Amino acid sequence: MFEHFAQFFFFLDLIAFIAVIGMHLVKSNTNIIRLYFLQSLSVGVLLFSVGLVEGEHSLLWIGVLTLVIKSIVAPIFFARLLRRFSAQQSANNYLSVPLTLFVLLLLVLFSYSNTFLPLGVLAPEALGSISLGLASVFMAIFLLINRRGAFSQMIGILALENAIVLLASFIGLEQPIALEVGIIFDIVIWIVIATAFISMMYRQFKSLDVSRLTHLRED
Amino acid sequence: MLLTYLIATPFLAALFIALLPASRTRLIEKVIALACGIELGLGLLLIPHVLETGKVQASSLFAVDALGSFLMLIISLVGFFVSLYSIGYLRAEVAKGIIGPRRVRQYFILFELFLFAMYLAVGTVNPVVMWIAIEATTLATAFLISFYNKPSATEAAWKYLLLNSLGLLLGLLGTLMFLALPEEKSGMLSWNELLTLAPSMHPLAVKIAFIFVLVGYGTKIGLAPLHSWLPDAHSKAPSPISALLSGVLLNVAFFAVLRFKEVADGALLDTFTSQLLIFFGVFSIVVAALIIFIQKNYKRLLAYSSIEHMGILALGFGFGGIGIFGALLHMLYHALAKSLLFLLAGNIFLKYSTTKLKNISGVGKALPLSGVLFFGGFLMITGFPPFGIFTSKLLILSAGTGQFMVLVGVILFLLALVFFGFFTHVNRIFFGPLPEGMHPGEANLFTQVPVLLLAALIIVLSWHFPETLDTLIRAAASGFLQK
Numbered sequence: 001m002f003e004h005f006a007q008f009f010f011f012l013d014l015i016a017f018i019a020v021i022g023m024h025l026v027k028s029n030t031n032i033i034r035l036y037f038l039q040s041l042s043v044g045v046l047l048f049s050v051g052l053v054e055g056e057h058s059l060l061w062i063g064v065l066t067l068v069i070k071s072i073v074a075p076i077f078f079a080r081l082l083r084r085f086s087a088q089q090s091a092n093n094y095l096s097v098p099l100t101l102f103v104l105l106l107l108v109l110f111s112y113s114n115t116f117l118p119l120g121v122l123a124p125e126a127l128g129s130i131s132l133g134l135a136s137v138f139m140a141i142f143l144l145i146n147r148r149g150a151f152s153q154m155i156g157i158l159a160l161e162n163a164i165v166l167l168a169s170f171i172g173l174e175q176p177i178a179l180e181v182g183i184i185f186d187i188v189i190w191i192v193i194a195t196a197f198i199s200m201m202y203r204q205f206k207s208l209d210v211s212r213l214t215h216l217r218e219d
Numbered sequence: 220m221l222l223t224y225l226i227a228t229p230f231l232a233a234l235f236i237a238l239l240p241a242s243r244t245r246l247i248e249k250v251i252a253l254a255c256g257i258e259l260g261l262g263l264l265l266i267p268h269v270l271e272t273g274k275v276q277a278s279s280l281f282a283v284d285a286l287g288s289f290l291m292l293i294i295s296l297v298g299f300f301v302s303l304y305s306i307g308y309l310r311a312e313v314a315k316g317i318i319g320p321r322r323v324r325q326y327f328i329l330f331e332l333f334l335f336a337m338y339l340a341v342g343t344v345n346p347v348v349m350w351i352a353i354e355a356t357t358l359a360t361a362f363l364i365s366f367y368n369k370p371s372a373t374e375a376a377w378k379y380l381l382l383n384s385l386g387l388l389l390g391l392l393g394t395l396m397f398l399a400l401p402e403e404k405s406g407m408l409s410w411n412e413l414l415t416l417a418p419s420m421h422p423l424a425v426k427i428a429f430i431f432v433l434v435g436y437g438t439k440i441g442l443a444p445l446h447s448w449l450p451d452a453h454s455k456a457p458s459p460i461s462a463l464l465s466g467v468l469l470n471v472a473f474f475a476v477l478r479f480k481e482v483a484d485g486a487l488l489d490t491f492t493s494q495l496l497i498f499f500g501v502f503s504i505v506v507a508a509l510i511i512f513i514q515k516n517y518k519r520l521l522a523y524s525s526i527e528h529m530g531i532l533a534l535g536f537g538f539g540g541i542g543i544f545g546a547l548l549h550m551l552y553h554a555l556a557k558s559l560l561f562l563l564a565g566n567i568f569l570k571y572s573t574t575k576l577k578n579i580s581g582v583g584k585a586l587p588l589s590g591v592l593f594f595g596g597f598l599m600i601t602g603f604p605p606f607g608i609f610t611s612k613l614l615i616l617s618a619g620t621g622q623f624m625v626l627v628g629v630i631l632f633l634l635a636l637v638f639f640g641f642f643t644h645v646n647r648i649f650f651g652p653l654p655e656g657m658h659p660g661e662a663n664l665f666t667q668v669p670v671l672l673l674a675a676l677i678i679v680l681s682w683h684f685p686e687t688l689d690t691l692i693r694a695a696a697s698g699f700l701q702k
Contacts, residue, residue, distance in 0.1 A: 118423030122399045137392065144385060150377065157384050164392050171399040179406050182351045183391075189358050190384065197361070197377050204370045213374040 005053055006125070009170070012049075013129045015042040016166055020139045020159055024100050029087060029151050033078045036155050036162075040070035043162045050169055058177040065184055070162070074191055081195055082151070085202045092148045092209070100146060104139055111135035122171040133167035150201055150208045154194045161187055221268065222277040225261040225291065226338045228254055233331035241321040244313075248306045251327050255295075255302035258334070262288075262295030266691055273694075279409075282344050285694035286547075290341040290474050292691075293551060296676075297466045297558045298334050300669045304562045305330065305459040307665025311569050312457075317367070326366065326457070333359040333463065337471050344409040346394045349475060350387065353439065356468055357383045364456040375448075375455035382448040386438025390475070393431030397482060400424055410478055417485030426491055429483040432476065433495055439472035442499040442533060443506035446526050453522035454574060458565025461518060465525040466558035470550050473532060480536065481699065496537035501626065503530030508633040511640035516574045517567065520644055521560050524600060527637055528553045534630065535615040536699070538623070544696040545614025551692075552607035552677070553600070559673045560596040563589045566670070569662045571654075576644055580651030585659050588667055590649060592674050597645045599677055601638045607681040 019039035023032050048063025050056070081087075093100055111134040119134075120127045140160035144153050198208060205212050232254035236247050268275050269288040276282040283291060309326060312318050318326075336359055340352035357380065365376035398408055401416035408416070417425075434445065441449035453461045480492045507527035514520040528549070535546025564574075566589040571579050583590040599606040612634070619627045653659070661667050680688075 116427065118421055119396070119427060121421040121424050122396065141385065144381065153381055157381065157388065160385070160388050164388060164395070167392065168395045168399075171395070172404055179345070179347045179351075182348065186351055186354045186358070190354075193358055193361055194380060197365070197373065197380060200365065200368070200373050201377060204373055210377075213377070 005049065008049065009046060009126075010129055010132075012042040012046040013132050013166060013170070015039075016162065017132050017136050017139075020136045020143070020163065021104060023143055023152075023155065023159060024093070024104060024139070024146065025097065027092075029082050029149065030079070032152055032155050033075050033082070036078075036158060037071055037075045039159060039162050040066065040074070043165050044071055046166065046169060058180070061177060062180045062184075065181070066165075069184060069188060070158075074158070077191070077195065078151075078155075081198065085199075085208070087149075087151060087202070087208050093146050094148060095146055103142060103146075107138040107142060108135045111138060119171075126170045126172075129170040130167065133163060133170055136163035137167065139163075148209050148211050150198055150210050153210065154191075154198065157194070158187070158191070220277070221261055221265050222275050222281055222283060222342055225258060225265065225295070226277075226281065226335070226342050228258050228261065229331040229335035229338060233328045233335065236324060236328050236331065239324070241319075241324040244320050244323055247324055247327055251302050251330070252306065254331065255299045255334075258338075259295040259299040262292045265291060266687055270687070270690055270694065277342070280345055280348060281342050283342055284698065285691055286474070286477070286698055287341050289547065289551075289691055289695045290470060291338065292688075293470055293554045294334065294337050294341065294467050297463065297554050300673045301459045301462050301466075301558060301562070302330070303665060303669040304462075304565070305457075307663045307667075307669070308457065308459055308565050308569070311662040311666065322366070326363065329359050329363050330460075330463075333363070333460075333468075335359075337467060340471050341474060344411065345407065346398065346410070346413070346478070347406050349478070350391050350394050353390075353436070353472060353475060354384070354387050356471070357387065357439075360452075360456075360460065360464065360468070363460045364452050366457050366460070367455070369455075372455040375451035379448045379452040382445075383439055386435045386445065388435070389431050389438075390435025393428045393433075393435055393479070396424065396428035396431065397479065400428065400486075410482070413482045414485050417482050420486040422487050425483050425486040429479060429492055430495070432479045433492075433499070436472050436475045436479075437499060440469050440476065440529050441503075441526050442529055443503040443526060446503070446506065449526060450519045450522040453525070453561075454516055454518040458518070458561050458568060461521070461564070462558040462561035465522065465561060466554040469525060469529055470554060473529065473550070477536065477699075484699075493537040493539060496533040497623070497626070500530040500533030500537055501630070503527065503533065504630060504633050504637075508636040508640070511637055512643070514640075514644060515576055517576050517579070517644065517648065518561070518564055518574045520576070520641070521557065521564060524560075524637070524641070525553075525557055528557070528600075531612065531615060534619065535611075538615065538618040539699070540618045542615045542618030543699050544692060545611045545618060547692045547695055549608065549611035549615060551688075552611055552680070555673060555677045555680070556596060556599040556606075556608060559670060559677065560593065560600060562666075562670050562673070563593040563596060566661065566666050567593070567648075569666065570657070576648060579648045581653035581657075583649045584653045585657055586661060587659060588661055589670065592670055594645060594649050595674060597641055599681075601641055602634065603638075605681060607677065610681075 016039045019035045022035045044067035051059030112131045143156035265288050274284045309323050336352050336355035340349050361380045365372045400420040438445040483492045503526050507523045511523050532546050535542040602608040602612045
C-alpha cells in the first residue's frame with residue numbers, strides 16, 4: 001500500500017527540501033516564516049497521509065497536531081513577534097549567495113555520498129527520501145551557522161526538527177502517540193522560550209542581529 | 220513505588236511553590252529543603268533495592284538499574300546541598316536588592332523542574348522519553364542562566380539554548396536511527412530490548428547512529444570541540460545553578476551516551492565507540508589545559524575544569540576495564556568537588572561582586588571559611604592526594620597504560636599543566652592583600668553550612684568508601700564489562 005503513494009511522499013519530502021534551500025536565499029524574515037509554514041505543511045500532510053494509508057489513527061492525530069501547531073499557530077505567533085519589533089527585514093547571511101549555494105551543493109552531495117549508504121538498511125525502498133531528508137538536516141544546521149539573525153536561527157532549529165520528523169517517517173519508525181505528543185510539547189515550549197529570549201534580546205540590544213552579541217567577549 | 224515518588228517529588232514541589240504567593244519566601248525555602256531532603260532519602264533508599272534485585276521497576280516506562288540508581292544518588296546528593304545553599308545565596312541577593320521575592324519563587328520553581336527533568340531522564344527505560352527529559356533540562360535552565368537579566372546573561376542563555384537544542388536534535392536523530400535499526404522498529408523499545416536486538420543491527424548504520432548520538436549529547440556534556448556554550452552558561456548563571464549544571468547535568472548527558480555505547484558495543488563487537496570517546500576525551504583535556512592558563516574569570520576557570528573532567532570520564536569509559544570503575548568513581552567525586560567549588564565561587568561573588576580574577580585578592584582573609592575550603596576544593600579537583608579524584612584518575616590512567624602508554628604520558632603532562640594553571644589563579648586570589656574597606660566575614664549561615672558539610676562528605680568519601688556504594692559502582696561498571 002505504502003509503495004503506491006511513494007511518489008506522493010517523495011514529492012512532500014522534496015517540498016520540505018526546497019523550503020530549506022529557500023530559507024537560505026530569502027532576505028526577509030517574513031519569507032522565512034512562509035517557507036517554515038511550507039515545510040511544516042509538507043511534514044503535517046505527510047504524517048496525516050501515512051496515517052490514512054496505513055490506517056494508523058495515532059499518525060492521523062499527530063499529522064493534525066503538527067498541522068495545527070507548526071503550520072498555523074507557530075507562523076501566526078512568529079508574524080506577530082516580527083510586527084511587534086518591526087523586524088521583518090533583518091535576516092542576513094555571513095556568506096554571499098553564491099558561496100551559500102556552493103556550500104548547500106556540497107551538503108547535498110555529502111548526503112548522497114557513500115558515507116550514508118549503510119542507512120539504506122533502515123528503509124531500502126526509501127533510500128532517496130532518506131538522503132533527501134539528511135540533506136535537509138544538514139542544510140538546516142547550516143542555516144543556524146550562516147544566519148546573523150536570532151529569528152532565523154530559531155527557525156533553523158525548527159526546520160531541523162521538521163527535517164528529523166520527516167526522516168523518521170521515511171525510515172518507518174512508528175511511535176506511540178504519547179511519545180510524539182511529548183516531542184511536540186517540548187517543541188512548543190521551546191518556541192515559547194525562544195520567542196521570550198528574542199524579546200529580551202530586542203529589549204537589551206535593540207536588534208536581533210547576533211553579530212552584535214559581544215558582551216561575553218569581555219570575559 | 221520509591222522510584223515513582225522520587226521522580227514525582229520535585230515536580231510536585233515545583234507545582235506547590237507555583238501556587239504559593241511570592242511573598243511567602245520562608246515557606247518556599249522550607250518546601251525546597253524538605254523536597255530535596257525527601258529526594259535524597261529516596262535516592263539512598265533506592266540503592267539496597269537495586270542491589271538486591273538488580274533493577275527497580277516503577278512501570279513499563281520507568282525503571283532503574285545500578286547505573287541509573289548511581290546517577291539518581293548523584294542528582295539527589297548534589298541537589299540537596301545546592302538547594303540548602305540556594306536559600307542562603309538568594310537571601311544574600313535579596314538583602315543586596317539584586318532580586319525580589321518573585322524572582323526567588325521563579326528560581327525555586329525552575330530549580331525543582333530542572334531536578335525533575337534529570338530524574339526523569341535517568342529513571343526512564345525509553346530512549347525517546349530520555350531525550351524529551353534531557354531537552355526539558357535545557358528549557359528549565361535557560362531562564363536560570365539568564366536569571367540576572369543582564370545582556371551578557373541573555374547572550375549566554377541564547378547561546379546555550381541554541382547550541383544545546385541543535386546538539387539534542389542531532390541526538391534525537393541518532394536515537395531514532397537506533398530505534399529503527401532492529402527488524403521490529405518501534406519507538407517503545409527499552410534499553411534492554413535494544414541491547415537484546417543489538418547483534419542483529421547493521422554495523423555501519425550503528426556507527427553512523429552512534430556518531431550522531433555522541434555529537435548530539437556530547438554537546439550537552441561539553442566535550443571539545445562542542446563545548447563553546449559551557450563556559451558562558453556556567454559563568455553567567457547564579458553560582459548554585461552552575462554547581463548543578465557542572466556537577467549533575469553533564470553527568471546525566473554522559474549517562475545518555477553510555478546507554479547508547481552499551482547498545483552500539485553489542486552490535487559492533489569492536490572498539491569503535493571507545494576510540495571515539497578517547498578522541499573526544501583527549502581533545503577536551505587539551506583544550507581545557509591550554510585555556511585554564513589564560514583564564515580571567517574564576518567561574519569560567521571552573522567551567523573549563525569541568526570540560527577537562529568530562530574528558531577524563533570519556534577516557535575512562537574509552538579505556539575500559541578498571542577505567543570504567545574509575546570513571547564512575549570520578550563521576551561522583553567530580554560532581555561533589557565541582558559543586559563545592561561553584562558554591563564557594565558563589566560566596567566569593569557575594570563578597571567581591573565580581574567574577575574577574577584580577578579584581579580579587581585576599582580571599583583567605585576576607586572569607587575565612589570559604590577561602591580555606593576553596594583552596595581545599597582546588598586540591599580536590601586537581602587530583603591532589605589523598606583526595607578521591609587522585610584515586611579515580613589513577614584508576615583511569617592505569618587502565619590505559621597497557622595499550623595507550625604514550626597517550627597516558629601526554630595526559631599526565633596535560634593534567635600537570637591544569638594543576639599549575641589552576642594553582643597560579645588560586646594562589647593569586649587566596650593570598651594577596653585584603654581589598655581596602657572590606658571586612659572579613661561570610662554572608663549567612665546557609666552559605667556556610669552546606670559547603671562545610673559537602674567538603675566533609677568529600678573528605679570522608681576520600682578516606683572511607685562505604686561498602687554499599689562500592690557494590691553499587693561495581694554493579695554499574697559490570698554492566699559495561701559484560702558486553
